[in-house]
Amino acid sequence: MIRERNKFGSNRLAVLGTVIFIFTVIVILKLAYLMIVKHDYYIALANNQHYANTELNPNRGDIYLQDYKEPDKLYPYATNRKYYLVYANTIEVKYPQDILTKLVAVLKIEDEEEQDIILQRLIKEDDVYEPLKHKISEEEMIQLAEYELPGIYFEEENWRYYPENAMGSQLLGFVGYTDAGYQGQYGLEGYFNEELSGIKGQLSSSRDSGGRIIPTGDRVYETAKDGFNLVLTIDRSLQFYTCSMLAKHSIKYGAENGTVIILNPNTGAIMAMCSYPEFDPNNYNEVEDIDIYNNPAVYSAYEPGSVFKAITMAIALDQEKVKPDTMFVDTGEVTIGKYTIKNAEGKIYGEQNMSQVLEKSINTGAIWAAQQVGLDKFNEYVENFGFGEKTGITLTGEVSGNISSLAKKSDIYLATASYGQGISATPIQLVTAFAAIANGGKLVEPYLVDQIVFDSGLVEKNEPSIIRQVISKKTSMTLSAMLASVVEVGHATLAGVPGYYIAGKTGTAQVINYQTGEYDADKTVHTFVGFAPINNPQYVMLTKFHHPSNVEFAASSAAPLFGEISKFLLNYLQIPVEK
Structure with missing residues (x-):
């Protein structure tokens, strides 16, 4: 009996010791949690009891x-x-x-x-x-x-x-609530969010x-x-007129969307940038599709079509492979391997010079000019014009386009690229490339901010930046005259303004159907890029319509929009009549 009682007492003592041990471990762990894990929390709590933080x-x-x-x-x-x-x-x-x-x-x-x-x-x-x-x-x-x-x-x-409501909304962006708080999103508001936000006190x-x-x-x-305060390069009156005309013409032609960029070719300063449709950044959450927030001027890469023939001709001229009066014979088609490429509407032009290739937008003529240059040199120039890389403009969402087909060392890709198919570019890349044609051959960096005004009152002026010389001044002048004939007697007469010599090129591009891998017969993109006056260019402008539904060619859509805005702009800038 005594042994059983001692045994029972020993068991009870062991249980008690175990309980005390477990309790001690729990207390130690709790103290460690409070002292290490929750240390900052309790320090802050103590501070809040003794300090009022605002x-x-x-x-x-x-x-x-x-x-x-x-x-x-x-x-x-x-x-x-x-x-x-x-x-x-x-x-x-x-x-x-x-x-x-x-x-x-x-x-x-x-x-x-x-x-x-x-x-x-x-x-x-x-x-x-x-x-x-x-x-x-x-x-x-x-x-x-x-x-x-x-x-x-x-x-x-x-x-x-936003006092101007929807005007240029994709350029501007908006400020709204995110998981990180009240933040700038899209456009300038998004790109410069940190600088615009300031520092809390x-x-x-x-x-x-x-x-x-x-x-x-x-x-x-x-x-x-x-x-910081930002002073843009954009003129309010020009922006208002441009955005209004873009909306008017987009509706007129039944386009899904449209874009206009006006740039100073000598500095790279953006004078106006508009997209259609727009949204009101004061009520940004009322849109039906958030894709409308993206700025197609920098976000949408597309196959530019025949506007790229101007780039092809610039390369051939600069390499001295052709002159404006160099002749070639058009048979209406070119066969490369298993592919046959034809002119628009199946036309056959016969003997034509290089100026006429641009005036009549002859696909086979552009191919012939590119073939005189060769794929490697052609690709080198295309890259030097800024295609395939971002321009660096201070907007969110810029894409680089795609010219990777030119690296495949295939004659068919050289041929299609010569007239702007099989490669893609953004509107900002195209207008910047045409600026080089207009300004004597210099690729300039496009920019939107003219001045930054700091909290201290200090003002920082943004200076123009020349990236590189792409073509010679002689090539620039020669091609400008050829592009002026496109507007004077070619496909782009509706881009003209009485009294002025305007240079430019139309482009009606097919749109690839990525499900079938074929070009969609019912969808096109219309573009016109031009500049004026040709002897002392003050602006270069791109006008673009995506999938217009009731007009067939850019000569009847993008070109007349260019002409209407140019008429206003030439008068607004008080540029003297040339002829």
Whole structure:
């Protein structure tokens, strides 16, 4: 019996020891968790008990448009506007349904789902800060305040505001909420988000055990630094007119979308950039398809078609393989291996010179000129013109296009590339390449920001950048005259403006169907790229329509849009009549 009792006592002692051991381990682990894992949390909690911390938000930088006629005058393109947040301290709310009725009436809240959300927030228990509606105007705030609704308060807040609404919206982008907070997205707002956002400041003050600020206590103050202001190279009047005309003509031709870029060929400064359709960045969340946020000027690479014949001719001229009067005989088609390439509409032109190849947009003539150069040298020039790489323009979403077919060392790819098929380019690449034709052969870097104005008031001027010499000045002048004949007597007469010599080239490109691998007979892309005046070019412009439904060729769509905008622009810039 004594042995059994001792055995029982020993077992009980062992169990007790095990329990104490486990408890000790748990305590040690808990202490380790609190001291190591949650260390920063409790330090912050302690600091919050002794300090009042306030985050100081900087003002987001503004974006401005220029006025070419009054250089000292700027127009806000993106700015900040004061609004109010209406919120509830639900502890004080007495009649939530009555409050909802007044909110609905004053703020014109018609959505029943939104009304229900607000009501649910009003009836929450013990919530001292329940946001009900952002972005209400000062007039609406005053009207609601006059009701003296128990538990209803207002807080001032800044919101991004776009005075020009939808004008050039893909260029501009917008500011909206993301997982990372209030951020610039797409366009200039997205690209320069960090610079525009500024740097937050902080105010930290000592407080007593009751939570009250101690006037003579410790205080840390870090000033918020406002974001930079951007002054764009774009002229407001030109931008407005260009975007309006693009929308008008896109609707007229039944196009899915359209693009216009106007660039100073001597500096690379963008004078106007528009897309159709547009969206209102003030209400960016009301779009049906978020693809509309992308800027097709830099985001959409496509097979450019016959506008590329100007690049082909530039290469052949610069290599001294052809002259404007060099003759070739067109039989209407060219056979390369198993492929036969024909002219548009199956036309046969017979004996033609190189100027006529451009005037009549002869596919076989472009192929012949490219063959005189050879694939390797042709590819080298195409790369030097900037195709196959990004231009570096300060916009989100730029793509590089695709000229990889030229690296395949195949005669068929040289042939198709000569008239702008089988390779892809973006509108910004095309207009930059044509700028080199216009300005004496120099590839310039396109840019949108003329000045950066820092928080300190310091102004940084953006200087033009020449990337490289692509063709000789002689080639530039010769080709400019050839392209002027395209507008004077060729396919692009509708791009002309009475009294001026305008150079340019049309392009009606087929569109590949990636499901079948064949070109779609019912879909085309129309492009015109040109510049004026040819003796002293002040602008180069690209006009483009994607899938126009009721016009067959670019000569009847992109060319007349170019002509209409050019008529305005030549007058606006006060360029003297040439003829």
